[in-house]
Amino acid sequence: MRRWLNMLIPVLCTVVLLLFDAPQGLSPQAWHFFAIFVGVIAGLILEPIPGGAVGLVAIVIISLTSRWTLFSPEQLASDHFNVPDESFSWAVSGFKNATVWLIFGAFMFATAYEKTHLGQRMALLLVKSLGRRTLLLGYAVALADLVLAPFTPSNTARSGGTVYPIISNLPALYGSKPNDKSSRLIGSYLMWVAITTTCVTSTMFMSALAPNILSVALVHDAIGLHISWGTWFIAAAPLGILLLVATPLLSYWLYPPGIKHNDEVPKWAADQLKELGSLSRNEILLLVLVCIALVLWIFGTAYVSPAMAALLVIAVMLITGVLEWSDITGNKAAWNTFFWFATLVALASGLSQVGFIHWLGREGGSLLHGSSPLTAIIVIVVAFYLLHYLFASTTAHTTALLPAALAIGHAVPGVDMQLLSMMLVASLGLMGIITPYGTGPSPIYFGSGFLPAADYWRLGTIFGALFLILLLAIGLPWMELVL
Template sequence: MAVVPVGILLLLLVPLLSYWLCAPEVKAGNEISDWAGKELTKLGALTRNEIILVMMVVTALLLWIFAGSVISGSLVGLLVICGMLLVGIVSWKDILDNHAAWNTFVWFATLVALAGGLSLVGFVNWFGNVVGGQISHFDPLMAMVALVAIFYLLHYFFASVTAHVTALLPVILAAASGIAGLDMQMFVLLLLPTLGFMGILTPYGTGPSPVYYGSGYLPSTLFWRLGAIFGLLFLVAWLVIGLPWLMVIS
């Protein structure tokens, strides 16, 4: 309910803005659907290897969802890869030639380690405490806006939303609680929804982001630029429309 006005606006605005900023080369015609139909015809019925692959994927998903306390998620992935190699679904050369996957692996592993390192050395806590001290004399409403913006933009330093929440949320909440007159319930309602759209900022902001980035569909510069544009749009829309709406309904 709290995000309905902003959600509806962005649902209408984002496709139009995407079309304007990154216009498709093919805007009309049946070429793509015709090509897809021909390719599906060429593929024919499911093969033995494809059926086995589907079974492996479903098994992996079930283990990730229901057996996380029994078996490591990484081990599940490795077992599936080994199974694919043993059955002959893929070859070792296929794995080595999958440059997008290796690119994603290196990006994500490096940036997760970097984000963890920033937390371990105390940088995030130090930064949060400094910022909290600087805005402690602000008007409560302005302090809320400033803290939400800081919390949102600091996602540039994190390679997952979970790491962001773990490292930064307690610091921001502590800083907010020290500001006289600040409504903590309102602040939490304003702060937490940003976790749902801050992943747009970077190619490593959430788990799926490196996969999208690694596909190579968008050049690196364009990916970063679009992330900054849409990230700023989401934040401004949330603060300009979402905050007054929260004040009305709460």
């Protein structure tokens, strides 16, 4: 029953909007496209079917109804305009987007980390070195996520799939149990540090969160600006490093563990490392290959595109046996994400193609008429950040709101679009902390039994407000200086 209700709501959202006439200044086909787009966003939030399937259904519907949703009367009247061919070309346009292939390639990197146990080994090494004191253990959790972040575009895979399975073993060593008063001994602290730090690292690196990479494509699509891996890191690093250093300590003060010291954790990690044994051939190969990929992503963009660099490394993984072809064909999450992002890229570009984004920017810009460029940037960033309360997916948030926010900023005279773009995309990782459903790993930690709902919402509000304030107070002036 719930599934059918979740399937009905997106359809109703579309139908209700279609019952209204297009707003003044907006073409009918743009309004029809937007109505379907709203239904897609509702579908991505409720997920009656997987996200990739939602996107696929949407582009099929728009393609079949393209005479009323996608193409203007002028285009349809042209003798050289073939509607079936043009609608199909639009529908599959996202699948040839280099960013989509980069995301897919990076998922294969995550698979290699898991298959070779290199990710598990790196996290255990940090725990072994820093796990004697609870605060230092918090920093070990943060560092484990940081080490994996540049190479793992899914914070769900990185934090939920690599870090969480390791730290979930730790509370029991202290007698800290889920759904119990003893959870506050150490388990609650560790879980909160893990989810907050993955939000921070998701902001630090363009390749640390899948919507980050999507946002780069959307920014380029909307205003023609290219944000490189290096540009992103330089802009986000000062705030990210500060938050990464401060988060375990702030959590220690605001959500203090009952146990501050224990000698058993490093011993446990050492035993786990002994079981893993020495570095395997495939782990060594993977280390070399991810370093090559990182170098190419940062320094080699003039010679090879980031997507091709990722595919090159994957090809070498297949040749050397680090990955097998079945690892690629059997990775459902990667293929789901591939279809999801490819269809979302097409849908987002379609909003621009039909003129909806231009109209929205003009209307939103009129609301900020007379505002200074700096005031406009602050208002747009704050609204963009707080609207994440309405989304259970950073991807859905990015797809729905980023093009609109950019269009509004572009309509305000004097706004530095590079600065606004970087502020918006740098907020995507941070905003995941505000709710128990704000980002991929959130439900994992929320469901661990160590973070009661009242605690999660309270801490999410505190840390979410702190992240936003520091983004404006530190990130904004720094980006003004370096961009």
